[in-house]
Amino acid sequence: MSTSQTKGAFRKVLDFAGDHFIVLVAxxxxxxxxxxxxxxHPVSDDYAFANYFxxxxxxxxxxxxxxxxxxxxxxxxxxxxxxxxxxxNMMPLTADDLLMYRIAPILFLAGLALSLHHLxxxxxxxxxxxxx
Amino acid sequence: MAVLTAYLSFNHPETIYxxxxxxxxxxxxxxxxxxxxxxxxxxxxPGKQIFLFAALTGGMAIGANETGxxxxxxxxxxxxxxxxxxxxxxxxxxxxLFLVLTVFSLAAFLAPGNGFRDATKEFQHEKxxxxxxxxxxxxxxxxxxxxxPITALTSLLTLEYARRRELVLKPVLxxxxxxxxxxxxxxxxxxxxxxxxxxxxVVNTAFRTVDVVQFIFTTGFICCFLHYFLGRASxxxxxxxxxxxxxxxxxxxxxxxxxxxxxxxxxxxTDLVRKAxxxxxxxxxxxxxxxxxxxxxxxxxxxxxxxPVTIHFDDIYPDVGNWRNINVPTYFHKKAVxxxxxNRYIEALYGMEPLEKQDDK
Numbered sequence: 407m408s409t410s411q412t413k414g415a416f417r418k419v420l421d422f423a424g425d426h427f428i429v430l431v432a433x434x435x436x437x438x439x440x441x442x443x444x445x446x447h448p449v450s451d452d453y454a455f456a457n458y459f460x461x462x463x464x465x466x467x468x469x470x471x472x473x474x475x476x477x478x479x480x481x482x483x484x485x486x487x488x489x490x491x492x493x494x495n496m497m498p499l500t501a502d503d504l505l506m507y508r509i510a511p512i513l514f515l516a517g518l519a520l521s522l523h524h525l526x527x528x529x530x531x532x533x534x535x536x537x538x
Numbered sequence: 539m540a541v542l543t544a545y546l547s548f549n550h551p552e553t554i555y556x557x558x559x560x561x562x563x564x565x566x567x568x569x570x571x572x573x574x575x576x577x578x579x580x581x582x583x584p585g586k587q588i589f590l591f592a593a594l595t596g597g598m599a600i601g602a603n604e605t606g607x608x609x610x611x612x613x614x615x616x617x618x619x620x621x622x623x624x625x626x627x628x629x630x631x632x633x634x635l636f637l638v639l640t641v642f643s644l645a646a647f648l649a650p651g652n653g654f655r656d657a658t659k660e661f662q663h664e665k666x667x668x669x670x671x672x673x674x675x676x677x678x679x680x681x682x683x684x685x686x687p688i689t690a691l692t693s694l695l696t697l698e699y700a701r702r703r704e705l706v707l708k709p710v711l712x713x714x715x716x717x718x719x720x721x722x723x724x725x726x727x728x729x730x731x732x733x734x735x736x737x738x739x740v741v742n743t744a745f746r747t748v749d750v751v752q753f754i755f756t757t758g759f760i761c762c763f764l765h766y767f768l769g770r771a772s773x774x775x776x777x778x779x780x781x782x783x784x785x786x787x788x789x790x791x792x793x794x795x796x797x798x799x800x801x802x803x804x805x806x807x808t809d810l811v812r813k814a815x816x817x818x819x820x821x822x823x824x825x826x827x828x829x830x831x832x833x834x835x836x837x838x839x840x841x842x843x844x845x846p847v848t849i850h851f852d853d854i855y856p857d858v859g860n861w862r863n864i865n866v867p868t869y870f871h872k873k874a875v876x877x878x879x880x881n882r883y884i885e886a887l888y889g890m891e892p893l894e895k896q897d898d899k
Contacts (some may be wrong), residue, residue, distance in 0.1 A: 425702070427790055428695050431797070438806040442848055445814035447821045449852040453865035461863040477649030480569075480601030481562040481702065500822075511554050514564040521571040522757070529711065529761065530579040530768070533704040 436515065443511045447504070455485060552851045553749040564745045566602035567753045569595050570609055577617050582710040584631040592635055597642040604733035605750045607646055609726045614639055616722045620714070624766075661873070663739035674731035677743060682755060689756050691793055693763035698781045698789065700768060707768045716766040723758035723801045730754055809846035816844040828870050836874040837867070851882040 448456075459467050464486055471482040480523060500509075541840075552559040576592035596614060599606035618632040663669040706712075730751040734743045746816050781789075797803050820842045831837045836858055858876040867875045 415732040423753045428692075428699050431793070435803060435806075436798070438810045439848070442806070442810045442814050443555070445818040445846070446555045447818070449552075449556050450862045450865050451556060451852075453869045455558050457865060462545070471651065472651045476651040477646030478562060478601060478603055479645060479649070480565070481603065483601075484565060485558060485561045491665075501818075507541045507557060510557050511560060514554060514560050514568075517568045518564060518571075520639045521575070525571050525575040525757075525761075528575040529708060529764070530700065530705040531708050533706050 440492065440512055440515060444501075446508055447518050448507060452507075459486070551847070551849050553746045555849045556851065559746055562603050563750055566599055566606040566748055568885035569602060570606060570613075570754065571757065573599055573610055574613060575590070577613065579710065580631060580635070581617065581621065581626065581628045582708070583797065584628040589631055590637060593638045596639045598677045600639060600642040600646055603747075603750070603859060604646075604737075605730045605747055605754075606781050607643055607703035608729045608732060610639060611643060612726050612729055616725070620718065649667075661737075661741055662740040665736060666739065667736075670732055670735035673735040673740075674728050675685070677731045678728045678751070681748065681752070683750055685755055686759075688796060689759045689791070690763075691796060693760045695789055695793060697764060697767055698761055698786055700764060701781060705768065707765060711765060714765070714769075714770065716762065719762050719765050726758065727751060727755050799883075806848050809848040813844040814849065817842055817846050820844070828866070828872060828875065831872060833871060834873055836876060837872060838876055838878050841877060841879050841881060845881075847883065850883070853877065853884050856880050865875065 458470065462470065467486055468479075468482055472479060475482075553563045554560050554863075572595040574594060576588060576595055582590045592870075596610045599610040612630065614636050615820045618629065618636050621629040621632055730747070731743055734747055771804050820840075824839050827839060828837055839854060842853070852862070854866060854875055854877045856879060857863070858874050863875060868871060
């Protein structure tokens, strides 16, 4: 590759980085937050919900939550409909046992990004031919 | 871009990583964004399918947490009122949506568990309307001072990106007064603090609630900013907003410096590379210890050698009688568990009575 070709390729990379700067920075900032999910562990509330859920079917669990913990009906439905990260018969002794628990934050972040993308689609459009 | 701003300033890991906390708070943010998006589409083209989506996302946001309840209602009520004043064709559809969301709100508000949860506790100034309103305004004012600089910088970068991509505001939004947008946006932010101030008086707002407000703030700020600058549909006005290369690179430079100076961004990387693997090992060792222990013993676990603050926000406590210590042994079918020595990070984070002062709502 000649010097001018190298310069041209370098220039293209720079232009691409400049054009997509905010997207690249967003990825760089979010990436560690996604990667660190591989090391997370259940905390008090997670154990509490797993204990609540133990021995109850979905309906009984929902009624118990609604009557004893408050009106967050969607949250109760949501955490119950997902595969419980802390299964009542599972002990988190290996990383495999915690797989679902560790995937959940990635799904939450992805959902957030998709919802913002949906909002951007509702707010903006490309300049039309008439506006040009 | 709002994701970037939001996660730069997130002040606590429980909104993303603790499954139950994240299950209540992150979907609430997601659903509020989807509700706003569906509302715009509903105004643009009222139809059964969009109505259903809006009712579903609004209902779920209301059932996610109290902040979702307040913001969803404020959003729909504001848009509905504006459309009635404008005699917009979508006004009756919006009224129907508001009524549907009122049913969801009543289901959340009248849940028997709301009274049961704090029945034994009394809080100074609880359920005082003017105190709650004043506290909400002061909390928001204090926090927004911290959030504004990076959000404004991000908004400028986003505007520059949008101009280069030749993006303009959809015509349905261009006619809305920017002033009105800002009023609704500020109303949503202030009232997001209200449920906590109403239910718990002087008790501090929980970190994860502040995170939700911060997300609403950054998303709303960027939307209002872009609405103002991109909202003028005329070609002449669009041409007014031109960013030269020099300004663009200065902006990028300032933004990168801000990121470099941010302790949070550095902490995320340090935690990932150095602290989290050691934390993971210690936690795995704890599980082995607890599983191997006798069912009748009080298990004493060692302190963690490394605390990755990005993901760690709760621990076992030295006091065997602490109510938060009950969940772990119950889960593992053991008698009791306690920490050998206090977790200083958790103590510093929550004070001497961990999580009692920074509880839910």
